[in-house]
Amino acid sequence: MSAYCDIAPGHPLHGPYHDTEYGFPQREEAVLFERLLLEINQAGLSWETILRKRAGFRAAYDGFDVDTVAAYGEVERARLMHDAGIIRNRLKIDAAIHNAQVIQRLRDSHGGFAEWLDAHALENAAPRDKASWVRLFKKTFRFTGGEITGEFLMSLGYLPGAHRPDCPVAIVLRERAAR
Template sequence: MTVDDRNGTDAVRCEDGLIRPAWAATDPLLRDYYDTEWGMPVRDECGMYERITLEAFQAGLSWATILRKRPAFRAAFDGFDPEKVADYAEADHDRLMSDAGIVRNRAKIAAAITNARATVALREKGGLVDFVWSFRPDRTPEPTLLAEIPTKSPESIALAKALRKEGFAFVGPTTMFALMEAIGIVDTHLLASHRRGTSGVWPR
């Protein structure tokens, strides 16, 4: 990768010849996440609950930090099985607060348990997955620059409001837009990126 390869678009041609955004061009962990997972549809309950949980823990931190701790998060939260986490008691909260492998934030840990219970309760209304995907917009951004990618949208504002009504916590509009990007509800890959349109949800 060279700076000259950016051509004023924030899209970087990497040494393998593929074009990625600058944030995914150097760190191997972020590159692998970008190439294989980010922006791909998530349509299972555990996966959706995991993403909502990790997006909440990421607030105020870098996503690279969360990715590096992801295996520890999965171990600490029973593989993000909502039913298991919904049954957590005060002792589990204390256990999580003493786990150096995860982000030890009391409010975020409490929100993860609250959201597990809300996820289980939402099954009576069709489930978390269909609920979140029902906020897919009619159009998706078409950015050539990172600065052109919004941080929230009318749909993410509505999703955040609807989730809070169902008892979820730490689900603000910006966090929910990041979720929508990560699970393919919107495609915010730069137009020049080799990943643009690969989700199958939106055309290139």
């Protein structure tokens, strides 16, 4: 089986994502929300499908603005269910709205989504493992099973494995982390 580092470079969609986003730490709330929303929508589909629809998701979900999405009601749900530019799945749409509301509450409890992730990154003075993250995400968010949570966290550098150790992107990420 090929690793993402073997198939992504040079691909018109996977290449730029692999080279500039996958495994790169992020702090901005809209970027974190986008990544979570895209990972949720990828369930049962290929990542290429999601990357092809990324601009559609951005437009449909108001630039991934958490406050705007958190306020969505039935009119917006109906609009999203009819938007061919995204994945039209009621459970995934409801999860996006619910999770935006959760992220709003994380501002009060932790200062924001990134701070919540940071606060939970260690467990008993060691990096939190995937199983523990999955339990935490299932307790906190909707539509966040093992694969979705794992890919979300790996894509942000909270879990290892986004890149092969010898991948040029992995080398850049290690150099950045060492600074």
